Amino acid sequence: MLALAVLLISGEKRPARNHLFPLVVVAIGVVVGFPLLSALALQYRGLAQGGIASVGQLQLLQPFFGLALAATLLHEHVSLGMLAVTVGVIACVYASKKYAR
Secondary structure, three states: OHHHHHHHHHOOOOOOHHHHHHHHHHHHHHHHHHHHHHHHHHHHHHHHHHOHHHHHHHHOOHHHHHHHHHHHHOOOOOOHHHHHHHHHHHHHHHHHHHOOO
16 A cells, blocks of 8 residues: 555556566565564574573563563553463473573
8 A cells, every 4th residue: 555655656657467466476575574584583593692492481471571562552451360370471481490400
């Protein structure tokens, strides 16, 4: 939609019908492919630096951060059960890091 608005504002001609499919394929590749590949590269870099086990346990805390962001930014209702499960996960991660050999 944004691309169509830019085309209309700039006065450029609309692409021919037979050029739409390749343009859509390239657009999907840019929108999906680039963020996916860059995220994978950053994830593997983080795993290499921090160790697979440590980073894997840290990823267990992501739902906690998502819950906190949803509550603060989107004003979502956070029930007591959600908080209890979150505290349980944090306790498990803490215990596994503390008692690891």
